[in-house]
Amino acid sequence: MTALVKALRWAWITACAVFITAPLLIVLVASVSTDHVLTGWPSGFTLEWIRTALSYEPFQVGFLYSIEVAALATVIALALGVPAAYAIARLDLPGTGLLRSIFVAPLSLPRVVTGFSFFVLYVSLMPTAYGTVGGVALAHVLLLLPFVISVVGSGLAGLDPQLEAAARDLGATPWRAFRQVTLPQIRLSLVIAAVFGFLTSFDEVDTSVFLMPAGTTTLPVAIFLRLEQNQDPTTSAVSSLMIAGSLLLAGLTAVALRRSGLFGTGRNEQKEQA
Amino acid sequence: MTASASSIEISGVTRRFGAATVLHGISLTIAANSFHCLLGPSGCGKTTLMHLLAGLDVPDEGTIVIGGTEHTRTPAHRRPTNLVFQSGALFPHMSVRDNVAFGLRSDGLKGPALRTRVDESLELVAMGEFAGRMPATLSGGQRQRIAIARALVKRPDVLLLDEPLSALDLALQLHMRRELKRWQQETGTTFVCVTHNQAEAMEIADEISVMRAGTIEQTGSAQELYAAPETRFVAGFIGENNIFTGPGPVIDGITFPTPAADGQVLTLRPEHLRLVEAGSDDSRGGVRVDTVGFTGRTIRAGLRTGTGRELLAELPAGTPLTPGAEVGLAFDAGHVYAVPS
Amino acid sequence: MRSRRLATVLVAPGTAYLILVFVSIVALLFSYSARSERTAALVAPVDWATWQNVLTDAYTWQVLTTTVLLGLVVSVLTVLVAYPLAWCVHTMRRPWQATTMLFVIFSPILVSVVVRTYGWAMLLRENGPFGSLFDGWLYHQPGVIVALVHVELPFAVFPILAAIRSVPPELGRAAADLGAGPLRRFLRVQLPLTMPGVLSGIQLVFALTISAFATPALLGGGRVTVLAQTIYQSIQQLQWPTAAAQAVLLLILALLVLTLFTGLARLVSGGRAAR
Numbered sequence: 001m002t003a004l005v006k007a008l009r010w011a012w013i014t015a016c017a018v019f020i021t022a023p024l025l026i027v028l029v030a031s032v033s034t035d036h037v038l039t040g041w042p043s044g045f046t047l048e049w050i051r052t053a054l055s056y057e058p059f060q061v062g063f064l065y066s067i068e069v070a071a072l073a074t075v076i077a078l079a080l081g082v083p084a085a086y087a088i089a090r091l092d093l094p095g096t097g098l099l100r101s102i103f104v105a106p107l108s109l110p111r112v113v114t115g116f117s118f119f120v121l122y123v124s125l126m127p128t129a130y131g132t133v134g135g136v137a138l139a140h141v142l143l144l145l146p147f148v149i150s151v152v153g154s155g156l157a158g159l160d161p162q163l164e165a166a167a168r169d170l171g172a173t174p175w176r177a178f179r180q181v182t183l184p185q186i187r188l189s190l191v192i193a194a195v196f197g198f199l200t201s202f203d204e205v206d207t208s209v210f211l212m213p214a215g216t217t218t219l220p221v222a223i224f225l226r227l228e229q230n231q232d233p234t235t236s237a238v239s240s241l242m243i244a245g246s247l248l249l250a251g252l253t254a255v256a257l258r259r260s261g262l263f264g265t266g267r268n269e270q271k272e273q274a
Numbered sequence: 275m276t277a278s279a280s281s282i283e284i285s286g287v288t289r290r291f292g293a294a295t296v297l298h299g300i301s302l303t304i305a306a307n308s309f310h311c312l313l314g315p316s317g318c319g320k321t322t323l324m325h326l327l328a329g330l331d332v333p334d335e336g337t338i339v340i341g342g343t344e345h346t347r348t349p350a351h352r353r354p355t356n357l358v359f360q361s362g363a364l365f366p367h368m369s370v371r372d373n374v375a376f377g378l379r380s381d382g383l384k385g386p387a388l389r390t391r392v393d394e395s396l397e398l399v400a401m402g403e404f405a406g407r408m409p410a411t412l413s414g415g416q417r418q419r420i421a422i423a424r425a426l427v428k429r430p431d432v433l434l435l436d437e438p439l440s441a442l443d444l445a446l447q448l449h450m451r452r453e454l455k456r457w458q459q460e461t462g463t464t465f466v467c468v469t470h471n472q473a474e475a476m477e478i479a480d481e482i483s484v485m486r487a488g489t490i491e492q493t494g495s496a497q498e499l500y501a502a503p504e505t506r507f508v509a510g511f512i513g514e515n516n517i518f519t520g521p522g523p524v525i526d527g528i529t530f531p532t533p534a535a536d537g538q539v540l541t542l543r544p545e546h547l548r549l550v551e552a553g554s555d556d557s558r559g560g561v562r563v564d565t566v567g568f569t570g571r572t573i574r575a576g577l578r579t580g581t582g583r584e585l586l587a588e589l590p591a592g593t594p595l596t597p598g599a600e601v602g603l604a605f606d607a608g609h610v611y612a613v614p615s
Numbered sequence: 616m617r618s619r620r621l622a623t624v625l626v627a628p629g630t631a632y633l634i635l636v637f638v639s640i641v642a643l644l645f646s647y648s649a650r651s652e653r654t655a656a657l658v659a660p661v662d663w664a665t666w667q668n669v670l671t672d673a674y675t676w677q678v679l680t681t682t683v684l685l686g687l688v689v690s691v692l693t694v695l696v697a698y699p700l701a702w703c704v705h706t707m708r709r710p711w712q713a714t715t716m717l718f719v720i721f722s723p724i725l726v727s728v729v730v731r732t733y734g735w736a737m738l739l740r741e742n743g744p745f746g747s748l749f750d751g752w753l754y755h756q757p758g759v760i761v762a763l764v765h766v767e768l769p770f771a772v773f774p775i776l777a778a779i780r781s782v783p784p785e786l787g788r789a790a791a792d793l794g795a796g797p798l799r800r801f802l803r804v805q806l807p808l809t810m811p812g813v814l815s816g817i818q819l820v821f822a823l824t825i826s827a828f829a830t831p832a833l834l835g836g837g838r839v840t841v842l843a844q845t846i847y848q849s850i851q852q853l854q855w856p857t858a859a860a861q862a863v864l865l866l867i868l869a870l871l872v873l874t875l876f877t878g879l880a881r882l883v884s885g886g887r888a889a890r
Binding site: 022080083084093103110111114121205236 | 618619621622623625626628629630632633634636637639640643644647656657696699700703704706716719720722723725726727728729730731732733734735736737738740742743744762765768822825826828829832833843846847850855858859862865866869870873
């Protein structure tokens with residue numbers, strides 16, 4: 001590679017890295033800056049905004065609300081998605097192609113349309129679901145299902161289907177064959193699907209904004225509604241808490257997966273164990 | 275010979291997938307404590323038949339009796355058979371020991387008894403020192419040994435092997451053939467092995483069933499199949515052969531002592547051909563030497579008749595030959611074998 | 616057959632949920648858009664007045680134009696940023712560098728769109744950290760575009776990266792050996808072979824942009840209005856039938872884009888098969 005190309009490459013990578021991280025970094029900096037409006041490098045640092053954000057009631061309520069919604073939506077999406085992914089990948093089923101496209105179809109549905117549709121669904125058929133954890137979670141399931149199906153499906157696709165046949169040949173019942181042979185090998189996909197699904201639901205605005213009254217909302221919707229009015233350091237503080245929380249959860253998951261040896265399908269880890 | 279090793283009786287087994295019939299009413303009896311090979315080209319239905327024996331699939335018609343008990347519809351995990359997969363199908367997330375112990379744990383065995391059985395089995399295949407390793411760290415040959423130990427440890431009445439050597443390199447295949455034969459004799463288990471490699475089948479099997487297009491063409495020992503093929507397919511598939519089609523007595527410029535009967539073809543093994551001076555008394559027709567290859571014990575010569583037919587001759591090493599030479603073809607009348615076409 | 620029965624049992628709950636949701640969405644959207652009064656009743660007298668109003672309103676067409684143009688500009692810009700970036704990541708020698716860069720590219724997906732948009736609002740502000748560099752961007756088109764490119768960038772990088780990775784490196788070397796210069800190698804070998812990845816990147820970004828809501832709502836300053844926002848506004852003004860009609864329009868737009876790109880993808884890959 002010529003020196004010019006090399007220089008251009010690094011310039012582009014650096015520019016992109018700055019472009020990608022800048023809006024996150026400024027939020028983090030603003031949340032601990034003494035300046036009310038950030039105009040340059042902060043003149044001093046403070047934890048006051050973070051403290052205010054933590055004690056601001058709509059944010060507290062929203063945080064718990066979001067956690068509940070995300071947990072419920074993830075559980076339902078996994079319960080519906082994992083068996084379906086397994087059946088589509090492994091079992092003798094007619095019309096697998098059609099089924100697969102049904103399960104990824106929600107991806108092409110604009111989230112705002114999903115939100116509005118669930119809104120009219122609830123007001124006309126299930127008025128009690130509007131604004132409840134269950135109601136919001138049930139709508140989020142639609143967003144998570146395609147993801148669960150494709151992540152778990154590709155995990156299964158990477159497995160030798162003969163392994164389960166071998167287990168059954170060695171005397172394992174079909175259930176034991178699934179639990180002891182297939183499940184341990186798709187655990188990585190399951191964890192990724194669960195964590196990413198949880199974060200997707202936790203962060204969701206476009207769908208949620210239609211499904212709850214302005215008084216009690218999930219955290220991102222609370223931030224959205226507040227930003228529509230004004231911007232202040234408290235919003236920066238709660239935003240930077242969300243950034244930290246998301247990255248922390250993703251990081252912890254990666255570390256936990258590495259430690260439990262779930263990346264251990266690679267040769268290196270297995271050599272270490274040997 | 276132990277009495278516990280049971281024979282297999284397959285009667286009228288048919289298997290269809292949609293509109294395609296993969297097995298056409300197969301009937302076959304396999305003797306106890308024998309090494310049986312199902313030999314055939316890919317797509318002949320041999321793997322399907324193996325899956326039916328293992329219980330991984332169910333026939334549409336017919337019955338399968340193993341050791342005197344009908345097992346046509348018994349699921350895989352309740353059959354007295356175990357299968358060695360072509361890929362080995364070792365569980366990548368379990369150590370060698372856990373792989374071998376898997377089947378015994380399914381039967382509820384644990385503790386020292388389990389350990390002894392696993393060690394015994396690993397010793398049989400000479401893999402005792404690898405018990406703690408993970409499958410990904412083993413070579414192809416080692417993995418296949420573990421796959422065999424994993425199946426044999428269950429002391430099945432019948433061990434099924436699906437192309438067990440095809441993923442290995444040739445030198446290793448040749449060695450493993452003798453190992454397989456030895457393990458079969460040491461354990462006194464009935465081995466049923468699927469393969470597309472006729473040399474492999476001839477070397478390891480007591481009896482071979484040659485399969486084609488969902489039917490069995492002929493069953494017999496390697497010697498029987500080689501010396502007396504009953505069909506043209508078997509004649510061409512078992513060992514190498516020169517096949518002559520036509521009424522005779524002169525076919526492709528070669529004069530045969532007896533003409534072929536209606537619906538028959540004449541066959542001549544390459545090692546039964548001799549080359550003599552063109553036009554001499556022994557010569558039964560003129561051919562041109564195309565190619566000459568030295569293999570060690572023999573010379574393999576590609577010949578071409580006046581009509582353009584290619585023939586293969588296997589001649590003693592040291593036979594002087596030059597490509598392009600015009601020579602006469604000779605053979606004994608007793609080596610011409612007629613089979614139905 | 617046993618396995619087929621088991622498969623049906625496993626696949627049924629998820630399928631039932633999806634079909635129920637799809638059917639009720641389509642039925643309700645059309646039912647609500649074909650009434651003129653706001654009622655929560657399941658069925659109401661059919662009245663095409665709402666559709667008439669929405670379709671004859673110049674505002675609708677203006678918003679629709681903004682939405683499509685925004686989608687075009689953002690998807691083209693995003694791919695122009697993403698392609699070289701994906702190539703840079705692909706050619707990184709040390710694995711940890713590539714992993715780190717992939718994490719950087721991926722990390723914004725983990726952060727809520729609202730938070731990312733808020734970050735852009737602070738960056739682009741007049742008298743913000745960049746002084747007057749971005750004056751006039753915030754609450755105008757450029758601000759919305761920049762923020763959307765940022766939000767959608769990962770969705771373009773990953774399909775393009777996958778496509779670049781699937782091109783055997785020998786092909787580039789073979790082309791060089793046959794005397795092709797770098798530009799020719801890129802235009803005649805690399806680009807055609809990675810076109811399916813580029814297309815699916817554009818499709819994803821386009822689809823996500825035309826249905827984007829939070830970013831234009833927060834950074835558009837009321838000057839940049841897209842279809843998704845009008846649905847929300849109509850709800851706030853309690854005009855449910857109008858919102859339903861607008862949702863149908865957005866849905867149709869999304870399906871049109873999907874069909875268009877499926878056709879394009881078939882054209883690209885079909886052309887290769889025929890060659």
